[in-house]
Amino acid sequence: VSARHVVASLLVAAGAAGVTACLRSAATGMRDVMVTDGGTCAGGGPYVVARQCTSADTRLLMVGILGTLVSAGFGLAGTGMLGGRAGTAGLLVWAALFGTLGWNFVDLGLNPPAGMSGGAWKFTGVLFWLMAAGGLVPVLASAVGRLRRGGRPEPAFAAPLVVRAARYPGTGGGGLGWAPPDRGDAPARLNLPPQEDTR
């Protein structure tokens, strides 16, 4: 294990911890908005806002969303340093993001706050989980495939291109193996009759 491995592992651990913590922050802020404001809130602007966002919810959501992106960057960098695919790690972050936020929708859809109906939230939650599955399924399929191959990396997507050269028929050997074809009876140059001046 080299120093590069240690640095990369620390980056991955810091990224994973940051993504988890920030996702929790975003999910908490989102849940507060759903429970106390019915799912919508706003602030500022020229009109009177019926449901004002609390400053705590704004902080939780903003730090959660931006922090998740920054932390994911650290994790992806560490994954690349270890020789892994950053895209695969990105798909995991995608699945964690939509899985976590989808849980808020499903949970509050099944147990809606007093005076609220959870039908739309259940639908949205299932939609979020389907999006999470879109990230998780390719990662799991790739992992299962690797285990079946005994840990070997998957073969190249396409075989390298092979250029096959062949001699032009009738040119014999020598030189570069190519010569212009025999013109036969074709004229050596194209002779056009002189055009009459119609002006």
Added chain:
Amino acid sequence: MTRTSALLWLAATLIGVAAGLAVLGPMLVGYLK
């Protein structure tokens, strides 16, 4: 990715997620709320 790198990645990810769930997440939410 070699087997060693894959194991390091898995261990680092699990440790990070556990730390985020148990320590960092509650701390961050408590600080921001």
